[in-house]
Amino acid sequence: MLIRSAIDFNIEVAILDPNPEAPCKENAAEFEVGDLNDFDTVYNFGAKHDLITIEIEQVNTKALQKLSDEGKKVFPQPHIIEMIQDKRIQKQFYKDNGIPTAEFILTENLEEIEANADFLPAVNKIGKGGYDGRGVQVMRTKEDISKGFDAPGLLEKLIDFEKEISVIVARNEDGAIKAFPPVELVFHPEANLVEYLLAPAQIREDITDKAVEIATNLAKKLEIVGLLAVEMFVTKNGEVLVNEIAPRTHNSGHQSIESNMTSQFEQQLRAILNWPLGDTSLFISSAMINLLGEEGHTGVAVCKGFKEVLDIPGCHLHLYGKKMTRPFRKMGHVTVRDKDMEQLIKKIDFVKKTIKFVSDEQ
Incomplete structure (x- = not known):
């Protein structure tokens, strides 16, 4: 999706990916297979190019820092990626900088979790390596x-929230900042990842203003260049608390391709190239709706029901070109548009019931 935006500006994109069959392979000007966590692989790839950016945090930041030290443009900055890779350091940053977040305790191992049993109910998050809902365990009781x-991680107080929202904010090298309107996230009850989102979030105007202010403040404090996705809880008494952040284009911004004046992918390019940031307003x-692999299906992917979805006015289908499916793997997404929120909800329900990713062997 980033490559498609880059084509509009005659920007050639080279990709380093560990998967030789990565869907972006056919669209990239150059494609190289390599381990994103290997120093030499990342450094040698970056040394050949003018500007380096990421679409996943799990990358060798030492190599990126060396490239930056040698004068290469690396955005977001390597020290920011490194900080966000560790949820412990991330949470401490919020606390040290007055960013509202849930109360937490840093823990080194299971023994320290047991020693803090009186802190429950809480969420145990592993410090490094968690992704797309993995590395998160809810603990309501001592059992x-x-x-x-x-392993090193943290206990975060379980928040009795009303909604989960996300704000994506962009900042360029000149310090210009623009935020996208908050979106409302609805999570899959088992997979612990976003099932669908609503744009705009169905929240009060003062909550919207507060969320945008927090996300903007975070981008300023980090001095990030690029995009920052800020996931937040809205509590039942109107507090807005930062949950986690991601320094990249994000699943909570995919609908911006069809529903905002500027997509998150174009905005990412504008930010890292130090161009004027685009209009983020929702029109x-x-x-x-995320299209996830069906439970009980692993193998060559088959998409069923997409023709019925395409027959709905305002629906746009994005398939990611992943050849193999497995339970809860993100295989694509559908953007649905409608001026009437009630009709929009009906379309969401139809898409969820209709389109399925299954394996051809089962």
Whole structure:
């Protein structure tokens, strides 16, 4: 999706990816297979190019820092990526900089979690390596402690929230900042990843203003160049608390391709190239539904029901070109647009029931 935006500006994109069959392979000007965590691989790839950016945080930041030290443009900055790679350091940054977030305790192992049993109910998050819902364990009672991570992590107070929202904010080298309107996230009950989102979030105007202010403040404090996705809880008493951040284009911004004046992908390019940032306003209400691999299906992917979805006015299908499916793997998304929120909800329900990713062997 970033490459498609880059084509509009005659920008050639080279890709380093560990998967030789990565969907972007056919669209990239150059494509190289390599381990994103290997110093030499990342450094040698970056040394050949003018500007380096990421679409996943799990990358060798030491190599990126060396490239930056040698004068290469690397955005977001390597020290920011490194900080966000560790949820412990990330949470401490919020606390040190007055960013509202849930109360937390840093833990080194399962023994320390047990020693803080009186802090429950809480969420145990592993410090490094968690992604797309992995590395997160809810602990409501002492009996849940055995499910925790025997590794450096944190206990975060379980928040009785009303909604989960996300704000994507962009900042360029000149310090210009623009935020996208908040979107509302609805999570899959089992997979712990976003099932669908609503844009705009169905929240009060003062909550919207507060969320945008927090996201903007975070981008300023980090002095990030690029995009920053800020996931937040809205509590039942109107507090807005930062949950986690991602320094890249984000799943909570995919609907912007069809529903905002500027997509998050174009905005990412504008930010890292130090161009004027685009208009982020929403011109129509929309939803984004993640298309996940069906439970019980692993193998060559088959998409069923997409023709029926394409027959709905305002629906746009994005398939990611992944040849193999497995349970809860993100295989694509559908953006649905409608001026009427009630009709939009009906379209979401239809898409969820209709389109399925299954394997051809099962």
